[in-house]
Amino acid sequence: MRPQLLSPLLTLLCAPLFLLPLVARAEAPRRADENRGRRTRFLDDGRVGEDEKTDTVLTVGSKPKLDLDINAYADLQFAYFNYGENQNRANGSQKDSRLAFDTTRLSLELEAGLPEYGLEAEFEVEFEHGGTGAAMELEYEEFGEFDTDVEKAGEAMVEELYLTKKLGRQVEVSVGRFYVAVGTLFSDYRPTDYLGTTRSEAETRIIPNTWNDMGMQVRWDIPWGVRLTGQVVNGLDSTGFNSQTWVATGLQKRFELVRASDLAAVLRADVRRFEGFTFGVSAYYGGTTRNRPKPDLLKQCDDANPNVVAPCGYVNAPLFIADAHLSVKRGRWRAHAMVMYGHLGNAAAVSARNARLSNLLNVLRTPVSDNALSAWGELGYDIAPSLGLNGNHRLEPYVRVDFMDSQFKPRADLFDNPRFERTVYTVGASYTLAGLAVLKLDFGHRRMGSSAFRPENTLRMSTGFVY
Numbered sequence: 224m225r226p227q228l229l230s231p232l233l234t235l236l237c238a239p240l241f242l243l244p245l246v247a248r249a250e251a252p253r254r255a256d257e258n259r260g261r262r263t264r265f266l267d268d269g270r271v272g273e274d275e276k277t278d279t280v281l282t283v284g285s286k287p288k289l290d291l292d293i294n295a296y297a298d299l300q301f302a303y304f305n306y307g308e309n310q311n312r313a314n315g316s317q318k319d320s321r322l323a324f325d326t327t328r329l330s331l332e333l334e335a336g337l338p339e340y341g342l343e344a345e346f347e348v349e350f351e352h353g354g355t356g357a358a359m360e361l362e363y364e365e366f367g368e369f370d371t372d373v374e375k376a377g378e379a380m381v382e383e384l385y386l387t388k389k390l391g392r393q394v395e396v397s398v399g400r401f402y403v404a405v406g407t408l409f410s411d412y413r414p415t416d417y418l419g420t421t422r423s424e425a426e427t428r429i430i431p432n433t434w435n436d437m438g439m440q441v442r443w444d445i446p447w448g449v450r451l452t453g454q455v456v457n458g459l460d461s462t463g464f465n466s467q468t469w470v471a472t473g474l475q476k477r478f479e480l481v482r483a484s485d486l487a488a489v490l491r492a493d494v495r496r497f498e499g500f501t502f503g504v505s506a507y508y509g510g511t512t513r514n515r516p517k518p519d520l521l522k523q524c525d526d527a528n529p530n531v532v533a534p535c536g537y538v539n540a541p542l543f544i545a546d547a548h549l550s551v552k553r554g555r556w557r558a559h560a561m562v563m564y565g566h567l568g569n570a571a572a573v574s575a576r577n578a579r580l581s582n583l584l585n586v587l588r589t590p591v592s593d594n595a596l597s598a599w600g601e602l603g604y605d606i607a608p609s610l611g612l613n614g615n616h617r618l619e620p621y622v623r624v625d626f627m628d629s630q631f632k633p634r635a636d637l638f639d640n641p642r643f644e645r646t647v648y649t650v651g652a653s654y655t656l657a658g659l660a661v662l663k664l665d666f667g668h669r670r671m672g673s674s675a676f677r678p679e680n681t682l683r684m685s686t687g688f689v690y
Contacts, residue, residue: 287339294332296413298687300325300420306679310642315676326353327685332383341389347382380476382435393444403434404452404491405505407548407561413689417559418603418621418653420663420685425599425625428645429469429565430544431459436474437481448496457483458509461540461573462516462580465587466643469595469629470511470542470567477585478516485510487542499553507544511567512537516584520576541568555608557619560600564631567593571634592643596631600624603653615657623649623665628672644672651683662686 302323306316330349336342385399402409406426411417412433422432438456445451459473460482475481487509495501512520524535546563567573574590603621610618628644630637651665663686669679 287337290334290336290338292334292336294334294690295330296415296687296689297329298327298414298685300327301684303682304679305681306677310679313675315642315671316679318677327351327687330382343387343389344385345387346384348379349382350379352378382433385440395442397440397442398438400435400437401440401454403431403436403456403507404440404454404489405430405434405507405544406546406563407550407559408433409491409505411550411559414661414663414685414687415655415658415689418557418601418619418651418663419623419649420651420665420683423559423561423599423601423623423625424645424647425597425627426561426563427471428627429471429563429595429597429629431471431474434474436487437483438486448494450493450495452489452491452493452505454489454491456487456489456509457481458485458487458514459511459542460514460516461511461520461591462577462584463586464511464567464570464573464577464591466589466591466630466640467587469565469592472586473511475514482514482516484513499551501550502548504547505545507542509542511540511542511573520572538569538572540570540573542566543568555605556603557605557621558600558602560598562598563596565595567591571636574637590637592630592633592637594631594633595627595629597625597627599626601649617653617655617658619653619655621651621653621665623647623651625649641672642676646670659690660686660688 300323302325304321304323305319307319307321308316310316328349328351330347332345332347334343334345336344381400383399383401385397385401387395387397389395402412407417408422408426412422417423436456438454440452440454443451443453457475459470460475461470461473463473464470465472487507489505489507491503491505493501493503518532518537520538520540521533522535522538527534542565544563544565546561548561549559551558570591570593577586577591578588580586580588601621601623603619605617605619607616607618612618625647626645630639630643633639647667647669649665649667651663653661653663655661662684664684665682667681667683669681670676671678
């Protein structure tokens with residue numbers, strides 16, 4: 224092709240390329256007008272109003288208003304012990320001098336509410352001991368074996384995840400995972416809620432620490448300042464029961480799927496009629512046999528059907544727990560107190576079967592007692608005003624006594640080991656700044672049920688925040 228013919232043809236083909244920027248400039252105002260029009264229609268349909276000058280949405284029309292509330296709390300521990308970790312020695316733990324630092328917990332909470340529809344959702348995730356996963360543990364209750372302990376090592380756990388529907392002003396119904404309404408930790412579990420550097424040993428020794436499970440809950444605020452709480456939750460797993468911690472390690476954590484073949488019922492009544500005082504009672508009753516990982520606690524019979532998992536039925540091992548609790552926060556005084564009793568039916572059968580569990584299940588196989596008893600109380604007095612500090616400061620010297628016996632009046636054929644009866648006397652001081660930050664220091668002296676066992680002393684400091 225000759226150059227004379229090529230030049231007009233190239234000019235014709237390239238012309239659109241030169242015209243595109245001009246077309247784009249011309250299109251921009253038109254597209255802006257179209258977008259503004261579409262946005263205006265969207266706002267007209269879905270929103271009540273808009274500040275046209277600043278493009279700031281002022282209110283929400285057809286979409287319901289969502290209330291969000293984010294909370295968190297954390298706890299760090301620094302402890303000195305004058306005794307060894309092995310408490311199974313003939314005379315108790317040996318003399319030692321050791322330190323332990325622990326990132327005890329970091330808990331994050333999110334609450335979302337739709338007030339227009341009376342709906343609320345809440346979830347809480349807790350990170351314990353500074354991480355997640357498994358860690359090795361030297362287990363003296365199992366003759367000094369090294370175990371891979373998933374539960375006590377760093378872990379992340381969803382402790383609360385539930386949806387609540389308010390039915391009027393006095394009644395609300397919740398479904399999901401929530402705290403089981405037993406004991407004082409049901410409501411007083413943040414570092415600013417209690418005076419000691421740790422949660423009550425008397426309470427966490429025999430039942431799960433901040434016990435949470437899945438189910439349904441109903442709360443009813445009746446006149447005279449009384450709140451009733453009723454729950455139906457999945458029961459505990461009896462493979463976790465043992466001499467040392469009774470049913471505290473029966474919370475299902477080892478498997479992905481939580482068994483709920485045995486349910487439990489919880490009733491709780493709290494009286495808040497008198498300013499600064501909360502007192503009440505609670506009771507728990509539920510099965511523990513059918514939530515074991517395997518159907519291995521069965522009745523025997525001669526005409527058993529081999530096509531049925533439990534042709535003759537299960538050996539019932541019902542668990543009953545009751546407590547009375549008191550919380551005081553009035554003026555410069557603060558106090559907590561609780562008494563708890565528990566009974567496990569057919570504890571002998573559970574112990575006999577647990578003794579043959581696989582090591583891989585990673586549970587203690589010591590016999591569980593029929594009964595357990597615990598009680599604790601703490602009392603503090605705020606001296607900050609006496610030191611000239613304003614209301615943002617609260618400095619409370621306090622005393623605490625914890626008593627627990629995870630083998631309280633056991634069956635006749637079970638040795639009542641005094642090593643599992645423990646009393647801890649604690650003195651210390653708690654400083655709280657603006658209800659947000661805490662710094663605590665205390666000294667604890669633990670004695671066993673027999674003078675043959677050496678007493679144990681602990682010096683602890685803890686710090687944390689509640690936001």
